[in-house]
Amino acid sequence: MGEAVMTTRRQADGAIVVDVRGTLDAATVDALREALLSTLHAQRPVTMIVDLTFVTFMDSMGVGALVTGYNVARETGTRFVLRNPSEFVHRQLRVTGLAEMFGLPASHDSPQHYTP
Template sequence: MIEEVTTLDTDGGTTTVSLRGEIDVLTVEQVRVALGEAVTGRPRQIVVDMAGVAFIDSTGLGALISGFQRARDQAIPFSLSHPSDNVRQILVLSGLLEVVHVTP
């Protein structure tokens, strides 16, 4: 059984998608679904809280990129928050941080 890795919370027009654990081929579908639901809700902005993410692989990066693109297409600001140093390094190496805003 796969542990739930995402939660959605909407407050004041901001939808926060909280991720935790390892985002990989076994859990990425949960991330895709949560990001899709966030975009469908048409909030003023989407924040992906990555404070609880220990590891992210290429499938996880692909899900974040897809979520970002869907939000961008709907003119919804999309940002990442609180990635660990290890996860931030993966985000930098992937080039994702060149297009997606990250808060410390």
């Protein structure tokens, strides 16, 4: 099982950013889910950004935690944004049919996102 580190910070524009590093799997998704939900309920930000730049692996449980965060954000009126998913993470979201729900493009070929 993997390890993940999550940090939360507020941007100058008031958006809350949850930076996620490592792997999102059975061993780590509870911490991500708790970080997302507690922040949404306690701070009720206008926008929550989940930065996935340094997520190296994500399984279906990781996808589920992001969907839970997305749904709770909608309930609280918060815009939920995924930022910089790696090619692996983006592919997981495409395969599950969720890339569009998260506002991600259908492909991950954009040079600013993908480096071979």
